[in-house]
Amino acid sequence: MSDPIRLGLIGTGLAVEKLHWPALRQMPDRYVVTAFADTSPEQAARFAGYSGVDPARHHTDHRDLLARDDVDAVLVSVPIPLLYGIARDALEAGKHLLCEKPTGTDAEQAEAFLAFEREFPDRVVLIAENYFYRDDIRHARALLDDGAIGKLHLMAYRRAGQMVPRAGRFNSTPWRRKPQYRGGVHLDAGVHDIAQIRMLCGDAIAVHGAVQWANSTIDSPSDLALNLTFASGAIGNYTACYSEVPVPPEPNDMRLYGTEGVLVLSGPEHERRVTLTRADGTTRTDVFRGIDNGYYAELCDFADAVRHGGPVVGTIAQSAANMRIVLAALDSAEQGGVVALDPTADGGVPLWRPRGAEGLFDGLPGERECSKE
Known part of the structure; x- marks a missing residue:
């Protein structure tokens, strides 16, 4: 795959505005937002205004977004009690899933999230723990x-x-x-x-x-x-x-x-x-x-897994272990x-490196300097 991943956003609140969108807009070679869903018309209008995404691509029901043929993957950024149900809907609709943390509301729901790895082995699932990528x-x-x-x-x-x-x-x-x-x-x-x-x-x-x-x-x-x-x-x-x-x-x-x-x-x-x-x-x-606290790198890991296969660092199992x-x-x-x-x-959290890079920071935003005494 060389074309950008066609991404649908489910939830366009503060996490998208302050965390995910600033990274997504820097990655037109990897992502294009083709649809977004939000139950709040005001929030949807706000997202369309600052992102430039056509307001006609808005859905009030996330299931209408999941039915679209021009969505390859979804970013789910909704209140914690809603994460599990919408994540399941997305996977059942055949979409790859980038989902906000944590993996549910309690231990029982974390176990239900873990079952996704067995139930949907052909989907890429990344739970958005940006500290793994900072x-x-x-x-x-x-x-x-x-x-x-x-x-x-x-x-x-x-x-x-x-x-x-x-x-x-x-x-x-x-x-x-x-x-x-x-x-x-x-x-x-x-x-x-x-x-x-x-x-x-x-x-x-x-x-x-x-x-x-x-x-x-x-x-x-x-x-x-x-x-x-x-x-x-x-x-x-x-x-x-x-x-x-x-x-x-x-x-x-x-x-x-x-x-x-x-x-x-x-x-x-x-x-x-x-x-x-x-x-x-x-x-x-x-x-x-x-x-940027790891959001750009997190999106890189997800895009590389969708395009090229292979595991992600922010697996369901790793997020559940934090929880x-x-x-x-x-x-x-x-x-x-x-x-x-x-x-x-699996022996703990692996160290993520940019795909095909020699160093830890190749191609990533930000400035780094070192001083010695």
């Missing part, structure tokens, strides 16, 4: 694979900030403020952090979690403190706080302590940093600007004890 995280993973810090023995990861509804932001949507899925913000946003943990530390085999409900603007736990034991023998702690009150500036970084060095992932979205401190005290800092840790943390908090987990059958 340049700074992949760079850190490559350093770890090369033995840059020796054997990892401790992980510390902290995320804290204010979360109150503000217009135009993800936390303003009613379905997020009163979630109909277990764990609320920790199953929605938190699975990204778990993806980063699994990318860099491997699979967890035991978790011990505690939660607090300290934010009246969201109907879910606001705080999660989680201790983890990894299959490698390393241990770690993850702390997430979604506060109702303003929070002083926080590092919000991940630190990985090894027998021969320390690796730190830090910085805001517009300037990610990966700093390696070696046993001799020398440091190397790689700075990533304008890298499983969050759900186990909630189980642990309720039971007051350690919850054991089985490692993933």
Whole structure:
């Protein structure tokens, strides 16, 4: 296949506007949007306005879009409780599927998502976990694979900030403020952090979690403190706080302590940093600007799998494994004890590289620079 993939969008809300469309518009050689579906006429008109896609290609019912012959694949970006049903409709209609995370609302629905891999083996399915594709995280993973810090023995990861509804932001949507899925913000946003943990530390085999409900603007736990034991023998702690009150500036970084060095992932979205401190005290800092947090690379992986065959990194199984840790943390908090987990059958998250490229970043947007001391 050399022609662009004919893509249908199901849901055109904030995730499409702020995350997926900025990447899609840079990829006319890979994708052309031939139809879009949204139950909101206002939202559909907004999408048509900023994207330039013909408003006549809009459908209010996603099943009408799935019936079109000029749609090869769909991007499903709808509220979490709707993901499973629409994903099934798309696969039954013969479409390849790029679906927002997580894989459902609870453990039962995650298992139903996993059944898609057996039921529809000829379809490409990618669950949109952009952290698997983020340049700074992949760079850190490559350093770890090369033995840059020796054997990892401790992980510390902290995320804290204010979360109150503000217009135009993800936390303003009613379905997020009163979630109909277990764990609320920790199953929605938190699975990204778990993806980063699994990318860099491997699979967890035991978790011990505690939660607090300290934010009246969201109907879910606001705080999660989680201790983890990894299959490698390393241990770690993850702390997430979604506060109702303003929070002083926080590092919000991940630190990985090894027998021969320390690796730190830090910085805001517009300037990610990966700093390696070696046993001799020398440091190397790689700075990533304008890298789009992995959405472009994610779309590359999906397009290559549709065009050329082969697996994707963001499989249903990988997304379900992220979700499983969050759900186990909630189980642990309720039971007051350690919850054991089985490692993933395929040995963890593979490191994605651009197809046919020699380096990690060939052909990807953004700027990267390295300094040494």
